[in-house]
Amino acid sequence: MTETTLLAFLAGLIAGAVLTYLIGVKRRDAPAEALRNPSKYKRADPEVARTLDEHDRDLAATDPRWVEGEVGELATFTYADRDGVVTERRVSNWRSLGAYIEGVCVNRQEERTFRKDRITGWSVQP
Structure with missing residues (x-):
């Protein structure tokens, strides 16, 4: 392996580790946030949300x-x-x-x- 290839490999490895850590932190915090702000996590599509809210009200x-x-x-x-x-x-x-x-x-x-x-x-x- 050349020095440039080794540096690129190590940079990718570090970036992957950081990304994995950040995803894990976000996933761990999501349930607590969902309890504090359930409407944010309830439904993604606004049209579906509007229809379901109307159904709930009905x-x-x-x-x-x-x-x-x-x-x-x-x-x-x-x-x-x-x-x-x-x-x-x-x-x-x-x-x-x-x-x-x-x-x-x-x-x-x-x-x-x-x-x-x-x-x-x-x-x-x-």
């Missing part, structure tokens, strides 16, 4: 926890926003409209709209 509109047009004084629930941030919410004077719950969020002190397919732990207080 299913949420028929969820037996809510009846179309139902209203209530106070409800508590856990809500995951589009970035996957989970918060506990209390909503007063709420109403069910299609795939959404609208009402005054006690936490934020303003009117808010929540997607039903992002709500868990729904509880209505008398």
Whole structure:
């Protein structure tokens, strides 16, 4: 082997090792990032994402926890926003409209709209 060939071989070997390390680090960090920001990892194709989101909302509109047009004084629930941030919410004077719950969020002190397919732990207080 000539000196130039040996240097090219060693450079390729080092580059391969660095690339393998970086891929391993990225792969190790991906699950934690996916938990913090699931929408980033959920679906790649925006058109597919839009269709699936519409399907999710259609299913949420028929969820037996809510009846179309139902209203209530106070409800508590856990809500995951589009970035996957989970918060506990209390909503007063709420109403069910299609795939959404609208009402005054006690936490934020303003009117808010929540997607039903992002709500868990729904509880209505008398």
